[in-house]
Amino acid sequence: MVKSTSKDAQDLFHSLHSAYTATPTNLKIIDLYVCFAVFTALIQQVAYMALVGSFPFNSFLSGVLSCIGTAVLAVCLRIQVNKENKEFKDLAPERAFADFVLCNLVLHLVIINFLG
Amino acid sequence: MVIKYESVIHEFDPYFNYRVTQFLSKNGIYEFWNWFDDRTWYPLGRVIGGTVYPGLTLTAGTIWWGLNSLNIPLSVETVCVFTAPVFSAFASWATYLLTKEVKGSGAGLAAAALLAMVPSYISRSVAGSYDNEAVAIFALIFTFYLYIKTLNTGSLFYATLNALAYFYMVCSWGGYTFIINLIPMHVLLCIVTGRYSPRLYIAYAPLVVLGTLLAALVPVVGFNAVLTSEHFASFLVFIIIHVVALVYYIKGILSPKMFKVAVTLVVSIGMVVCFIVVAILVALVASSPTGGWSGRSLSLLDPTYASKYIPIIASVSEHQPPTWPSYFMDINVLAFLVPAGIIACFSPLSDASSFVVLYIVMSVYFSGVMVRLMLVLAPAACIMSGIALSQAFDVFTGSIKYQLGASSNSTDDAEDNTSTNNAPKDDVSAGKTDKGEEIVKERSSKKGKKKEREPADKPSVKAKIKKKALVLPLEASIVALLLLIMLGAFYVIHCVWAAAEAYSAPSIVLTSQSRDGLHVFDDFRESYAWLSHNTDVDDKVASWWDYGYQTTAMANRTVIVDNNTWNNTHIATVGTAMSSPEKAAWEIFNSLDVKYVLVVFGGLIGYPSDDINKFLWMVRIGGGVFPHIKEADYLRDGQYRIDSEATPTMLNSLMYKLSYYRFVETDGKGYDRVRRTEIGKKHFKLTHFEEVFTSHHWMVRLYKLKPPRNRIRGKAKKLKSKTSSGLSSKSAKKNPWV
Numbered sequence: 001m002v003k004s005t006s007k008d009a010q011d012l013f014h015s016l017h018s019a020y021t022a023t024p025t026n027l028k029i030i031d032l033y034v035c036f037a038v039f040t041a042l043i044q045q046v047a048y049m050a051l052v053g054s055f056p057f058n059s060f061l062s063g064v065l066s067c068i069g070t071a072v073l074a075v076c077l078r079i080q081v082n083k084e085n086k087e088f089k090d091l092a093p094e095r096a097f098a099d100f101v102l103c104n105l106v107l108h109l110v111i112i113n114f115l116g
Numbered sequence: 117m118v119i120k121y122e123s124v125i126h127e128f129d130p131y132f133n134y135r136v137t138q139f140l141s142k143n144g145i146y147e148f149w150n151w152f153d154d155r156t157w158y159p160l161g162r163v164i165g166g167t168v169y170p171g172l173t174l175t176a177g178t179i180w181w182g183l184n185s186l187n188i189p190l191s192v193e194t195v196c197v198f199t200a201p202v203f204s205a206f207a208s209w210a211t212y213l214l215t216k217e218v219k220g221s222g223a224g225l226a227a228a229a230l231l232a233m234v235p236s237y238i239s240r241s242v243a244g245s246y247d248n249e250a251v252a253i254f255a256l257i258f259t260f261y262l263y264i265k266t267l268n269t270g271s272l273f274y275a276t277l278n279a280l281a282y283f284y285m286v287c288s289w290g291g292y293t294f295i296i297n298l299i300p301m302h303v304l305l306c307i308v309t310g311r312y313s314p315r316l317y318i319a320y321a322p323l324v325v326l327g328t329l330l331a332a333l334v335p336v337v338g339f340n341a342v343l344t345s346e347h348f349a350s351f352l353v354f355i356i357i358h359v360v361a362l363v364y365y366i367k368g369i370l371s372p373k374m375f376k377v378a379v380t381l382v383v384s385i386g387m388v389v390c391f392i393v394v395a396i397l398v399a400l401v402a403s404s405p406t407g408g409w410s411g412r413s414l415s416l417l418d419p420t421y422a423s424k425y426i427p428i429i430a431s432v433s434e435h436q437p438p439t440w441p442s443y444f445m446d447i448n449v450l451a452f453l454v455p456a457g458i459i460a461c462f463s464p465l466s467d468a469s470s471f472v473v474l475y476i477v478m479s480v481y482f483s484g485v486m487v488r489l490m491l492v493l494a495p496a497a498c499i500m501s502g503i504a505l506s507q508a509f510d511v512f513t514g515s516i517k518y519q520l521g522a523s524s525n526s527t528d529d530a531e532d533n534t535s536t537n538n539a540p541k542d543d544v545s546a547g548k549t550d551k552g553e554e555i556v557k558e559r560s561s562k563k564g565k566k567k568e569r570e571p572a573d574k575p576s577v578k579a580k581i582k583k584k585a586l587v588l589p590l591e592a593s594i595v596a597l598l599l600l601i602m603l604g605a606f607y608v609i610h611c612v613w614a615a616a617e618a619y620s621a622p623s624i625v626l627t628s629q630s631r632d633g634l635h636v637f638d639d640f641r642e643s644y645a646w647l648s649h650n651t652d653v654d655d656k657v658a659s660w661w662d663y664g665y666q667t668t669a670m671a672n673r674t675v676i677v678d679n680n681t682w683n684n685t686h687i688a689t690v691g692t693a694m695s696s697p698e699k700a701a702w703e704i705f706n707s708l709d710v711k712y713v714l715v716v717f718g719g720l721i722g723y724p725s726d727d728i729n730k731f732l733w734m735v736r737i738g739g740g741v742f743p744h745i746k747e748a749d750y751l752r753d754g755q756y757r758i759d760s761e762a763t764p765t766m767l768n769s770l771m772y773k774l775s776y777y778r779f780v781e782t783d784g785k786g787y788d789r790v791r792r793t794e795i796g797k798k799h800f801k802l803t804h805f806e807e808v809f810t811s812h813h814w815m816v817r818l819y820k821l822k823p824p825r826n827r828i829r830g831k832a833k834k835l836k837s838k839t840s841s842g843l844s845s846k847s848a849k850k851n852p853w854v
Contacts, residue, residue, distance in 0.1 A: 062329065065325055068325055069329070076321070079318060080314075100272060102273065106276050114332060
């Protein structure tokens with residue numbers, strides 16, 4: 001039972017890997033950006049908080065939320081740019097990117113205001 | 117309202133908002149954020165910048181500043197009075213947009229017209245009702261519109277606008293928690309019913325992140341945006357939607373067999389992790405006394421909570437549950453049209469229509485708990501009724517058109533229509549489901565008319581497969597149309613009447629009809645003017661908290677407690693003072709540096725919301741904090757009485773004495789028109805207070821605290837000092853104040 005599950009797990013990883021390498025490069029770049037943002041958030045939240053504590057709270061909050069925010073916005077961009085996504089067929093990628101930039105601008109304006 | 121009573125600010129809360137706006141317009145925005153108000157809640161003061169919802173005052177201030185910079189000299193008061201009607205026009209426009217997203221422009225127009233007149237919203241947006249809801253309802257509808265628009269188009273641009281509109285809502289009203297809980301509920305509903313789509317993710321995820329940040333920017337909310345339970349739903353659904361998105365993504369790139377393997381693997385590991393996390397969370401939340409919810413939210417969820425634990429919240433009349441007639445009064449015929457609208461929403465069930473259905477179900481529940489939330493129900497009811505009305509009109513006019521067309525055109529057209537329709541056979545029962553399905557037919561028939569003028573033979577093949585169309589007969593349609601128009605007319609008449617009679621009265625000026633014409637009772641303003649002219653600027657006035665805002669705004673004197681009711685102990689102190697005998701009350705008031713006491717008394721003219729009627733709350737709130745005030749001492753047979761059957765504690769309380777001092781001089785018998793009895797103790801003198809002002813109809817009475825004597829009389833004069841007449845319950849101790 002265990003052997004079959006481990007073999008299944010290996011198969012699973014293989015198929016995941018092979019399917020993922022098939023995605024176009026620009027999407028992979030966006031995925032890398034998302035991973036970076038989430039990684040930063042984790043470092044802030046977990047490591048820094050364990051070491052130093054969460055004072056001042058508003059700076060901590062704005063730091064974590066800015067990372068999560070950029071991650072979320074990048075995922076939205078990826079959804080809109082992905083050619084396999086039928087619902088966004090007629091949305092020009094330039095428009096998607098412009099929206100992404102606008103949203104990021106607003107997000108970072110708020111962050112800087114809240115950073116204290 | 118403005119025509120009848122002149123341009124004046126109504127009620128109590130608006131006076132505070134007006135005062136804040138005055139300050140803002142005089143001193144600018146930086147002073148406003150840092151303002152520490154020392155004219156209320158003496159001696160504590162109040163941090164205005166941190167405890168007020170700034171949306172309304174900032175909006176009015178901006179309008180005033182904009183108009184003045186264009187050299188249109190409007191006073192601040194005029195801007196404040198007319199802000200509410202202007203924003204209700206905007207709200208109507210927002211309703212049109214929202215309903216158009218859900219069902220189409222016909223429904224949008226109907227809903228906007230209904231909202232423009234619905235009494236419940238008019239009650240909060242008359243000229244002069246300068247309260248938070250005036251702009252908050254507009255912000256609410258506009259935020260919902262942008263959310264639905266994002267859901268329908270999947271554009272990040274609208275998602276940004278949605279977050280900004282949500283920010284405006286957070287600035288304006290505490291009711292923003294309704295939005296931040298309704299939208300996650302809707303997202304969850306969509307996921308559970310299998311309607312997850314990337315647009316849902318785009319609509320929701322940025323809103324949560326940006327919205328939480330923006331909410332934390334507003335000082336009133338601050339860190340509550342992430343710490344209180346009211347927001348946890350949004351975070352929970354945020355996590356859930358990420359999980360679901362990931363699942364869909366993996367499903368898309370894996371073969372089905374591999375996907376099953378992945379699922380079993382993840383589920384087995386995930387369960388363990390989930391259990392641990394949930395256990396920790398539950399332990400954290402349960403350890404705080406209220407489970408992290410604030411008092412007002414808890415009283416919404418459990419309607420009996422407030423009356424058990426927080427008398428302050430229970431005592432506000434707007435927080436009581438509404439009665440059935442008040443539903444009819446406030447939304448009138450909409451109450452009948454709402455169910456029809458709900459069913460019409462189901463006929464093509466889209467994300468947007470499921471949202472509106474959820475909105476109305478939730479708002480019906482909450483409006484059943486608190487009368488004040490009828491206001492949130494009003495837009496939902498208007499949207500639903502607008503949908504129902506426009507569908508009904510479509511059916512009937514379509515039937516009429518078809519019937520008239522069928523009698524004069526050839527059968528080819530008739531076959532066109534019947535074949536492109538797809539309705540089952542049915543009787544003329546005029547059921548609501550008929551209307552819903554008729555719409556599908558009629559819409560497709562209209563499209564069909566445009567597209568299929570040419571292929572007349574192809575539909576004839578289809579006609580054999582599809583069933584016969586149903587169109588209502590001509591007479592029934594015309595009669596139904598006329599009835600609907602009459603229904604609308606009744607609604608308009610009712611709304612106009614309600615607006616004119618029931619909701620226009622600014623409670624600061626009262627009128628009554630009598631045989632010799634209209635009497636105007638302007639006692640409140642008379643007494644506030646007296647206060648501002650005849651007392652020192654630094655004198656402190658104590659009264660029950662209802663009148664705090666008006667006193668600071670109109671009389672410009674420092675008060676002890678006001679309508680903000682943020683400090684229960686302070687209010688309980690005033691309540692205890694009002695329920696104690698004179699000497700104890702004098703001591704309490706003296707310790708607070710009070711100079712004047714204000715009492716509202718309606719017994720001479722029959723004004724029912726005076727302080728004696730509110731007395732039970734003073735006792736309850738005071739007794740909640742100071743245990744020596746026991747409610748049972750004031751009750752005779754379970755009732756508060758002021759006649760000869762009243763308890764001695766009641767007859768000696770400060771409230772009784774200040775209300776009825778010299779009352780017998782008015783008619784010789786002391787007949788109280790509100791309580792409809794003669795009062796119990798008629799002839800008595802006040803030892804620690806002296807009367808300084810009584811308004812024209814005895815509605816407002818002002819008393820001054822007598823200063824203590826310079827020296828206390830010695831023992832030799834002990835016998836003579838017992839001259840306090842009529843105070844039978846005064847102890848035998850020597851009384852140094854007489």
